[in-house]
Amino acid sequence: MKEWEIVIGIETHVQLATRAKIFSASPTAFGAGPNLQANAIDIALPGVLPVLNKTAVEFAIRFGLATGSDIAPCSIFARKNYFYPDLPKGYQISQYESPVVVGGELAIQVGKETRIVRLTRAHLEEDAGKSLHEAAGHSPRGKSGIDLNRAGTPLLEIVSEPDMRSSAEAVAYARALHALVRWIGICDGNMQEGSFRCDANVSVRPLGQRDFGTRREIKNLNSFRFLQQAIDYEVCWQIATLEDGGEIEQATVLFDADSGETRAMRSKEDAHDYRYFPDPDLLPLVIDRAWVDRIRAELPELPAAKRQRLVSDYGLSDYDAVVLTSSQEMAAYFESAVAVAGKSNAKICANWLMGELSARLNREGREIDATPLSASQLGGLVARIADGTISTPVARQVFDALCEDSGVSADEIISRRGLRQISDSDALEEIIDAVLTANRTMVDEFRAGKEKAFNALVGQAMKASKGRANPHQVNELLRRKLS
Amino acid sequence: MSLTLEQVRRVAHLARIEISDVEASSTLGQLNEIFTLIEKMQAVDTQGIEPMAHAQEMVQRLRDDRPETTDPGQRREAFQALAPETGDGLYLVPKVIE
The missing domain is CATH 1.10.10.410 (Arc Repressor Mutant, subunit A)
Structure with a gap:
């Protein structure tokens, strides 16, 4: 039997965490009543003009700097023309020939191995509105309801090179990208609310063949699990089709989470003739060096750099470093705890944070920023474990007590309850x-x-x-x- | 270079403009005149000149990220008064299913 190689490239729509929209002053907050956040620009009344949001540009620059990309000194907005009721202008403002961010790369962690995925580009664009069909119970029979609150929400579309060779790598890429955009504060990362959505371009080819096979694009995957399931199904389908002597036709497919299958969308002729041209309503976006340098100076320490530092400064394993840099909050918590417990107790801090505390947060469905136990409380506890004041079973007791009372320290609980270890x-x-x-x-x-x-x-x-x-x-x- | 009637019909279709056969051929004539003009311009030597994305030699002004505070309910009411059909705050359109 022939051996197949899987080739995957990913396009991600990252919703930028600005307060107002990309070309209008409408608020972007999630969950408002239908059309309450849609102003004259968003609903495309005649005579309106878009004006670009500075923070959206700044977020794109931040992303470019965090991935070692080139920031284009001059980039152009273009109209992508198509007709759909939730796109009232008849075109989406996007970037085509000259995107704001070019190239760059992202390190991903697959098991114990670190791999590099190259980025093609990242460009700014606006989101469309939302169509609600009768199934959703919103609109009467035979009608679709249009909510334009989302229209004009800023997106950064990040396009990777076809560098991934398995669904596991694709998920690792998506996770690394998700962690990064949250880390640098440009996206809230809320996948249920659609703040981070992936399209996967998937093809297969006989191992050793140079040319890529024909790809199919799986649209709109909004969870890591769906990304994995959809790619696995699609790969099996493509290999089976080719081994049966069939051919793959280039197509856009949707993933059905209920059946776990991908199926081709009805392909409309002309569907991909977007007739891009520079938007005459918008002038070239010029970004000078000084602005880029200012943003660079304000960037937090990036996950990759922090990971290296955790390994070299605290002697942690690569695995520990990856887990502890899953978010900025997690990393900050760890470092504050170590500041209290002492550098030589960093490994014990990591163990308690990744073990006992993470288990408790998982159980309660909370994130580290809603922890019941402050970093200095945990640091204080670890210090007493390390110097032998309390034994491990007692430490668990103290841990539970600290979780119940944020105002108390480990020392107070130990002396109040007489928990000091008996070494006499x-x-x-x-x-x-x-x-x-x-x-x-x-x-x-x-x-x-x-x-x-x-x-x-x-x-x-x-x-x-x-x-x-x-x-x-x-x-x-x-x-x-x-x- | 000149357009064919078929290309004119295709462009009209892409733009969702309904045109009759008579309109298509008169449009073809007009578009071909525009092409003649473009050909004349293309004869100009532009070697070494950076193409412009906009006719005005200006750069995009940027807006601060500050959301407006308009009364959203009142505004929606005003906008929806112009729409052919609305319901529950939504604009209603003939059913579209992908």
């Missing part, structure tokens, strides 16, 4: 003697060669001390007494 040999010996007397059977079992009985005795001693005994010392003392 006399006190420990007393506890152990009592345990040995009370558990004669276990002692006999151990002496008969059952190693398990030893662990049971340690457990009894820990229990008798309410978790406060130093487990290491308990081990030693027990061994000595039983030998």
Whole structure:
């Protein structure tokens, strides 16, 4: 059987987190009543003129700088002409021949491996409105309802090169891009609300063949899971079709989340004749070096740089560094906790943050910015674990108590509840003697060669001390007494 | 270079303009005259001259990212008074299904 190679390129529509629209002063907030955020420009009344939003341009520049792209000193807006009821002008303002951001690359993490995906370009454009069909219960029979609140919302369309070779790589790319646009503060990343949507261009070719196969474009994937499912299905379908002697026709396809299948949209002739031309309502967008330099100076430390620093400064693993830089909030939390716990305890901080705290946040459906436990509280707790003041089981108790009360420190809880670890040999010996007397059977079992009985005795001693005994010392003392 | 009648019909269709056969041929004549003019302009030597994207040699002015505070309900009412059909705040159009 022939071996196939999968080729994937991704176009992503990133909704820019501006307060007003890209060419008008309408607000962009999500969830307003229909057409309440659509002004004369958005609904395309005659005689209106678009004026470009400065922050939208700034966000595009930020993205370009964060991906090592070229920022075009001069770029042009173009009209993309097509007819659809939710596009009242009859054209979408976009960029065609000269986009604002050119080239660049993004590092992605696939398992343990880091790979580079090249970017083709990123351009500014406006979003269209929304069509609601009767199925949605909004409009009467035989009618579609048009809501133009979204019309004119700023988008940055980011186009990758066809550099991905599996659905896992495609998802890794989408995740890295999603994390980056949130990190640099240009997009809220809310995928349910459509702030981040992917189109995947998928083709297959016999391994070793130089030319690409014919591609089909899967439109509008708004979750990482759908992206993966849609590509997997599409790849199987394309390979099966080719192996049956069929041909792939270039097409736009939709993913049906219920059936898990992709299917071709009815292809209209002329559908792709957009007759782009420079928009005479907009002048060339000129970006000078000084502006770019100013934005560069304001950029936060980027995830890749921070990842490297976490590995070299704190001795964390690559995996830990990737998890801790999944968002700026996460990274900031980690570094604040370490500032309190001490640099040498960074690994323990990472473990508690990625283990206990993340599990709790997941359980409660919260993000790190809504944490019940502040970074300095966690740092204080880690410091007491590291210096032996409390044992790990007790630390869990303290952790839970801290989550209940944001105003209290680990030290206060430890002293208030008398949780300080017992390292005093006399006190420990007393506890152990009592345990040995009370558990004669276990002692006999151990002496008969059952190693398990030893662990049971340690457990009894820990229990008798309410978790406060130093487990290491308990081990030693027990061994000595039983030998 | 000159256009064919078929190309004129296609352009009209793309622009969703309905034209009769008579209109198509008179439009063809007019468009071909424009092409003649363009040919004359193309004869000018523009070697080494940067093409302009706009007739005016100016750059785009930028607007601060400040949302307006117009009364949205009142405005919607005024706009929708102009629309052929509305309902629940939506503009209603003949059903479109992709």
